[in-house]
Amino acid sequence: xxxxxxxxxxxxxxxxxxxxxxxxxEEEMLLVKDADDEVDQALVEVEQAESAENVVAAADQTDxxxxxxxxxxxxxxxxxxxxxxxxxxxxxxxxGAVNPGDPLNEAETDKLIPVVESSGKYxxxxxxxxxxxxxxxxxxxxxxxxxxxxxxxxxxxxFGAYTSLMKRAKDIExxxxxxxxxxxxxxxxxxxxxxxVQYLSLGNTEPTTNAAGVTAALDVVGKFGNKKIxxxxxxxxxxxxxxxxxxxxxxxxxxxxxxSTLLTAxxxxxxxxxxxxxxxxxxxxxxxxxxxxxxxSTATPxxxxxxxxxxxxxxxxxxxxxxxxYKFTTMSVSDVKKIASTIHDHAKSLKGYEVxxxxxxxxxxxxxxxxxxxxxxxxxxxxxxxxxxxxxxxYNAIVRSNxxxxxxxxxxxxxxxxxxxxxxxSLFWCTKSLDLHKSK
Numbered sequence: 001x002x003x004x005x006x007x008x009x010x011x012x013x014x015x016x017x018x019x020x021x022x023x024x025x026e027e028e029m030l031l032v033k034d035a036d037d038e039v040d041q042a043l044v045e046v047e048q049a050e051s052a053e054n055v056v057a058a059a060d061q062t063d064x065x066x067x068x069x070x071x072x073x074x075x076x077x078x079x080x081x082x083x084x085x086x087x088x089x090x091x092x093x094x095x096g097a098v099n100p101g102d103p104l105n106e107a108e109t110d111k112l113i114p115v116v117e118s119s120g121k122y123x124x125x126x127x128x129x130x131x132x133x134x135x136x137x138x139x140x141x142x143x144x145x146x147x148x149x150x151x152x153x154x155x156x157x158x159f160g161a162y163t164s165l166m167k168r169a170k171d172i173e174x175x176x177x178x179x180x181x182x183x184x185x186x187x188x189x190x191x192x193x194x195x196x197v198q199y200l201s202l203g204n205t206e207p208t209t210n211a212a213g214v215t216a217a218l219d220v221v222g223k224f225g226n227k228k229i230x231x232x233x234x235x236x237x238x239x240x241x242x243x244x245x246x247x248x249x250x251x252x253x254x255x256x257x258x259x260s261t262l263l264t265a266x267x268x269x270x271x272x273x274x275x276x277x278x279x280x281x282x283x284x285x286x287x288x289x290x291x292x293x294x295x296x297s298t299a300t301p302x303x304x305x306x307x308x309x310x311x312x313x314x315x316x317x318x319x320x321x322x323x324x325x326y327k328f329t330t331m332s333v334s335d336v337k338k339i340a341s342t343i344h345d346h347a348k349s350l351k352g353y354e355v356x357x358x359x360x361x362x363x364x365x366x367x368x369x370x371x372x373x374x375x376x377x378x379x380x381x382x383x384x385x386x387x388x389x390x391x392x393x394x395y396n397a398i399v400r401s402n403x404x405x406x407x408x409x410x411x412x413x414x415x416x417x418x419x420x421x422x423x424x425x426s427l428f429w430c431t432k433s434l435d436l437h438k439s440k
Contacts, residue, residue: 028164032420035157039410039417042150046410048091049143049403050310055087056136057306057400060393066129073114073122081114081124084132091139137396140403141368147406148364151413152357158416159354162347165423169344172430176337182437190327191432196425197326199418203281204318210329211339214426218342220283221419225349228276229313229415230356232269233408237363239265240401244370247398249381249391259301259394262401266308273313273408284418285318302390305397309404313411315418331433340430343423350419360409364402371399 059080066077073081114122193209199217200207207213243265247258273290282288291311295304331339378395381387 031157031161035154038150038154052087052090059084071123162351165347169340172340188436194325198285199422201285211331211335232272236269289314336430
């Protein structure tokens with residue numbers, strides 16, 4: 001990264017950092033490229049942490065049984081240990097990029113391999129089982145911390161780039177004002193675009209390569225820019241924090257209440273996410289959706305919570321293949337002026353996400369701290385002579401709220417990425433269109 005883009009994150013926001021600087025197009029492109037890379041890596045880590053958690057959730061249901069039977073495994077216990085080994089392997093490689101922290105090495109996971117005695121019974125070391133559990137959970141939290149670090153790095157760079165986008169949009173408006181009498185001749189009615197065309201594709205559709213297509217994409221950016229989804233995620237964070245802070249495992253009723261409280265918060269948030277005005281056909285050849293699973297009535301509260309914790313905002317790539325190049329209809333001066341004005345306003349709206357993103361990050365830190373406090377409660381309750389069954393499984397499900405929150409905010413970061421792509425590419429098409437106008 002160039003020295004120009006290096007800063008101390010402990011200083012004021014990037015918005016203020018860049019407010020008095022004249023950022024050129026090259027620096028803007030570097031900022032956005034770096035931010036896009038951070039978002040992409042965060043999304044890889046989301047999948048990694050989520051996969052490991054889902055396997056651990058299946059395994060930790062068996063913890064009480066293994067302890068009660070002094071390490072002896074029935075068929076379900078063997079499956080649970082195998083699941084735990086799978087979870088360890090998912091996060092066992094440290095490549096310095098998508099998988100931070102100390103890896104779980106093969107020697108540690110080998111300790112989980114059940115021993116078969118002459119009687120034909122299977123046994124596993126309870127100590128090794130729980131140690132590996134603890135390491136996997138720690139590892140997942142390290143990945144979650146990395147996700148947040150990447151999201152923070154990304155959004156600060158996007159907000160810096162918006163200053164440049166706003167200035168360039170105003171410059172194009174001014175240029176359009178000074179093009180009286182210029183026309184598009186027959187040889188320049190269209191031009192070829194070979195990159196960025198996905199930003200003119202809403203949902204899984206073919207791109208609309210003209211002024212109407214640009215306007216439609218910008219309309220979606222405008223709906224995202226109203227920040228209703230940010231408000232919903234802030235409310236989600238507060239609810240998760242309150243649920244974790246209030247959780248207790250002293251009695252069966254306390255444990256069930258802790259799980260039910262979190263379930264209620266998640267269900268409410270998922271419903272709200274579906275009503276924030278984001279269209280299903282999102283920009284960048286993607287689709288916006290919110291998972292809502294109908295859980296079987298036979299599921300225990302903890303089982304239901306682990307299922308619902310897999311429901312979240314999704315920005316899924318369209319499965320239709322776009323062509324390598326398209327013909328774009330050269331836009332008129334009046335269309336360019338209107339579109340440039342809209343881009344300026346949307347960039348300004350997206351800059352308004354900065355304070356909200358900082359609030360989400362603070363909530364994440366508070367949630368992590370509350371989870372550490374809850375761990376002490378869970379350990380104390382689990383060591384009591386008359387302990388309640390299912391404490392470990394309930395605790396593990398509740399602290400998954402850390403990953404759940406990060407996963408949803410990572411989807412928000414992807415939406416920022418796609419929105420920024422629309423603004424940048426639309427400005428390019430505006431400039432190209434003006435370049436093709438000639439004097440009469």
